[in-house]
Amino acid sequence: MLLTELPPPPGAHEVAGLRARARNARRSALVALSTSIALQATAQLLADRAATREQTLPLAVLSLAVFVVALPTLAATQYVWGARARHVRRRERELYADVPSGRVRPLSRICVACCWAVTLLLGWTSPRFFRQAAWYAFADALNWAAEALAVLSLSAGVLFLLWWAREALEMLTRVRRPGGSPGDPWDPGSGARRGEGAVLWTGAIVAVAALVGARAHLWEPATGVVYGLLTVALVCGVVTDE
Template sequence: MTVMLLTEMAPPPGAQEVAGLRARARTARRGALVALSASIALLTTVQVLADRASTREQTLPLAVLSLAVFAAALPALAITQYVWGVRARRVRRRERELYADARSGASRPLTRLAFACCWAVTLLLGWTVPRFFRQAAHYAFADVLSRAAEALSLISVAAGVLFLLWWARDAVGTVARALRSGGSPGDPWDPGRGARPREGAVLWTGAAMAVAALLGARAHLWEPAVGVVYALLTVALVCGVVTDE
């Protein structure tokens, strides 16, 4: 009965705006997840195939493709995650204006740490690109890439240290806010997490498992056939693209 009365009542001022902001933030989050899973899956697949190339002629195009994927992945990850962060901050700011509190962000530190780990995996994969050019007998270009990878590694380590310091401060603040307040009163006019289809979570789980399997193949933890590698890549891409949250 309470639910029926709530749905029949007119939403309070700003509720529809907040619902729209939340929808945009969810769309941005989906874009960031798609870019992340696709980047790692593509980069890992190309490098697995390059590792298995038997001749220099077969290795060279895969080495070039690996470099191209890595070069495209870095700005794609940065842009999509920046857009997600901007839209998420807009939601929290508007929630505080309307409800004097924002939705509980208890999972936000874990999400940020998970994305940071994925960034580290992507960078580690990118730092192995010079080796493929060396296997293709392009030694001069491999040396140039090695020097660039060394510079990028120093920048990445510095950025990682700064991130950990910021993340620890933010995590402590999130826990303190959660203990101090009872959380957001919620919004009955926003469908919320429970009303969204569960198929999305299943598909994201499938994409994550496919990416993890490809990473295991790249680390030589197992040796799948080439057809299995392509199948895992297809699962990772399809599950991410067709997911509609």
């Protein structure tokens, strides 16, 4: 009987299920990131182009609301992603005496950190739009809150960089270490990962980057193009199926 015809050993299906749950958590975290950045950038772009104070106010409120909702949502989804990924690695080590090298993990973490930075930078500009809408007292209070959040964010950023550098050095040391277990031949591994969502994720990333670039005044798209980019970012992110 061929090896591939034998039934998988205990634990193989469990690991496959754990990996699927981790991929779903990763997808939720990335969708939350792309959606929050796209909505904030679009609301602020349109607020910049508003002709009157009355038109600016609802867009300013929308931008602030997205920012307030995004912070706990991003924290929760990324915590779940990290917890499930750690659970997968622990179970893989128990069953197969080895885990994937995870060489792209430091890169993915720094990319997520950059997305956090963009989200925070967009949120810190919210007071200006309320000032344009003539809500001066609220804008001053919001500006004070943004300054306090900026101090906390910078402190968290420094701690993240220290932790990230330590993890990257430890991973580099493990990669260079000779020997190690070859792993279990029954390990289901990542297998042939489904690639149907690659194009959609690429479209979402390009659309979000274009909106952020427009918000930074790197280019000046028409209002219709802005709505089109927002639609592409939301649709590509939501319908992506890994």
